[in-house]
Amino acid sequence: MTDIHSHILYGVDDGAVTLKESLALLMQCAEQGVDGVICTPHQSGSERRTKLIKDRFAQLCKAAEALPVRLYLGAEIYYYDGMKEALRAGELLTLGGSAYVLVEFSLYGGMTDIPDAVYELSIMGYHPIVAHAERYGYLSREDFFNIRESGGLIQVNAHAFSQRPCRKLLKFLLRNDMLDFVASDCHRAEGRNVDFTAAKAYVRKRFPNQYEKLFGDNGKIFRR
C-alpha cells in the first residue's frame, strides 16, 4: 500500500520536526504494511518552498535507504487563484511527478466551489485528489457526486474512521464507491501518526469488496 498524504518530510511545514522523527514515522509505515510513501508537504501560493522540499527529500531518501519503504515526492497544495498557472509552469509538486495532484480547500467554505475547481484542473489533464474530504462539513452529498463527475478523486484520513461524526460520510462514500484513498495525513510520530488499524478493520468488516482497492497496491497509478 502507498500512503499518498503525509507530512513525513521534516522541517518544511507543520509535520515532522527532525530527521529522527521522519524516520520514526517511516518505521510506523513499515509496521502498518505501507511500502510506499508520498511525502506531501504543504504548498500554497505564497509558500511553495520547492527547492527546500526537494533538498530535504533527497536527504531523507538517503537516510531511509535501509527501510522497506519507497519514497516519492509530492505536495498538498492549498487551492488558490493562480494554482493552474503555477502547475503549468512546474512551480508546484504533483504526486511522484505524475498527473495526480493532492489539493486541499478552505475548511470553512465560501472561498472556492470545490467541484468547479476540480473540473478546471481535470480539463487541464490533471487528476485532482480532494485531500481529507471528511473535513469540509459544508459539502453536501450532491457536491460529492459533482466532484466525482468533474473528474475529482476523494481521499479521507485514516483517523476519520475512529471519529464518530465522520462515520455517516464514510459510509456514504464507500456505499457509492466514491472513496479513492485512505491516507495517514501523518504529522508527528505521536498524535497525528500513522495508524490504519481502525480504517482497515472497518472496511474489512463492512465493505470487504473495497479493501483491496484502498489498502492493496494502490500506488501503481503513480509509478511510471
Ligand SMILES: [Fe+2]
Ligand atoms: Fe495534510
